[in-house]
Amino acid sequence: MAREDTFSALARYYDALMSHVDYTRWETIATELTTHLPRGFRHLDAACGTARFLDGCLRAGWDSSGVDLSIGMLHAARLRTAAPLAAADLRALPFREGFDFITCLFDSVNFILDDEGIPEAMAAFATALRPGGVLYFDIVTERMVTEYFEGPAWTEDNEGFHTTWKTDYDRATNIAETRVRVNHGEASTIRERIYPREAIEDALAAAGLRLIICADAETWNPPRRNTIRLDFVACKPPIGKLTAKRLTAQIKERLR
Numbered sequence: 001m002a003r004e005d006t007f008s009a010l011a012r013y014y015d016a017l018m019s020h021v022d023y024t025r026w027e028t029i030a031t032e033l034t035t036h037l038p039r040g041f042r043h044l045d046a047a048c049g050t051a052r053f054l055d056g057c058l059r060a061g062w063d064s065s066g067v068d069l070s071i072g073m074l075h076a077a078r079l080r081t082a083a084p085l086a087a088a089d090l091r092a093l094p095f096r097e098g099f100d101f102i103t104c105l106f107d108s109v110n111f112i113l114d115d116e117g118i119p120e121a122m123a124a125f126a127t128a129l130r131p132g133g134v135l136y137f138d139i140v141t142e143r144m145v146t147e148y149f150e151g152p153a154w155t156e157d158n159e160g161f162h163t164t165w166k167t168d169y170d171r172a173t174n175i176a177e178t179r180v181r182v183n184h185g186e187a188s189t190i191r192e193r194i195y196p197r198e199a200i201e202d203a204l205a206a207a208g209l210r211l212i213i214c215a216d217a218e219t220w221n222p223p224r225r226n227t228i229r230l231d232f233v234a235c236k237p238p239i240g241k242l243t244a245k246r247l248t249a250q251i252k253e254r255l256r
């Protein structure tokens with residue numbers, strides 16, 4: 001199992017690089033999902049990165065913890081949040097029935113590259129969840145890579161530094177390789193693998209998790225050919241009253 005910390009060199013720049021990213025949608029959906037959880041629910045933000053989402057959860061009064069594979073990202077997270085943090089791999093989470101709610105957002109699941117990785121991660125989520133627990137994660141689609149990532153190199157002016165980005169997409173392996181250079185330093189390479197929706201759904205089912213909904217992340221309508229990000233919500237049985245219809249109506253009302 002590869003445990004390479006590809007984010008370590010980028011960790012200190014990560015928040016500045018992602019300052020344009022709006023986390024509100026993830027916060028809104030996650031908050032709605034908590035209405036289906038027991039009072040005092042325990043939350044894990046898996047692949048928490050620099051804790052931008054996680055710290056908001058903690059400040060909202062949730063009992064939240066975070067894990068990430070990257071020591072560099074965890075170091076940046078520690079500077080931001082008082083939430084408990086630990087180093088852990090999504091494919092081998094060291095928890096058993098410890099959480100009512102797991103989030104894994106901003107396409108962190110796409111950073112799993114090996115063939116067994118997705119089934120292993122879904123099995124790890126299932127083991128970490130308590131019965132009735134809820135899992136919320138998202139992935140980017142091939143459309144995102146071909147429309148927005150792939151192409152000629154481009155340079156971005158960030159506050160106090162600049163970055164050069166270049167993404168190549170290998171259609172045989174479905175791996176998008178992005179080289180990011182900060183100022184004139186050495187380039188970091190980050191790789192994301194594109195998975196068909198069915199591969200994720202099969203892995204959820206094999207892990208004993210029940211898919212509640214897979215939706216276009218922007219609209220919460222059924223996914224279409226031009227969908228660039230997919231939201232998944234799954235539940236560890238027993239399922240309770242969380243149905244696709246009910247949840248979709250609830251989320252769409254909030255996203256309006």
Ligand SMILES: C[S@@+](CC[C@H](N)C(=O)[O-])C[C@H]1O[C@@H](n2cnc3c(N)ncnc32)[C@H](O)[C@@H]1O
Pocket residue numbers: 007046047048049050051052053067068069070073088089090091104105106107108111112
């Ligand atoms: C795009 S960042 C998203 C971070 C955070 N979820 C957010 O929304 O800001 C992806 C994160 O996934 C982490 N990651 C990648 N592969 C991982 C793995 N196998 N296990 C745990 N974390 C992983 C990286 O270290 C990085 O922090």
